Amino acid sequence: MEPDPDRVAAAQAYISALAHHRADDVPFAPDCTRVEVGLKTGFSGEHLRRSLNRGPQYRIIEETTTPEFTVVGEALRAKFDVITKPSLAGRRVCAHVDETFLFTTDGKIQHIRADIRPFIKR
Template identity: 75%
Template sequence: MTTDIARIAAAQAYISALADHRADAVPFAANCTRVEVGLKTGFSGRHLRRSLNRGLQYRVIASTTPPDFSVDGDRVRARFDVITKPTVAGRRVCAHVDETFTFTADGEIQHIRADLRPFIQR
């Protein structure tokens, strides 16, 4: 049985990989999927790992804020901000992120549901 601490650690590994682009330690299930604002953006654990490691869509991310985690059964919810690299006139387009992770019985990430709300950072 996987503990809450282990599930939170798995979610944190994913969140860290958003900014450091090192997803090899993220425990994705082989058939893991990710849905972002209703659109499927992750099609397998391998696809998600490859995207986090090398995908241009993640290369614009400079950092994430420390997540606020909550646990509901076998689901972990993480709320944090994504801070981007590009600036225009000293401003960045960033996002408030609310992601819910579900897990296999072995503690691998089975599914990620992401909701984003963009904001401008000065």
């Protein structure tokens, strides 16, 4: 099944905001939550928006790679890499990201589950 273009656009807005730190146009549901590696890291749409716009945990992200989107049941799955700014001896700690998005009936992001595997980039 092909991913719904509106859902892909919503998820892409979120992924782009990880690196560009401009989340005002990300279509979060008001009660959107995010769970990263089993820990709740997003408590509402506004909390996620503020974190993406100004949170220090996102400021170290320089870019994301082009995501690969697939449909998993009612969810949209995105796999991409996060590339960080800081480097030590020409190496950066980056991450392979596998995020699953659930949506409201009107196409807003309701929930994000993130699995992250760090790697070293030279």
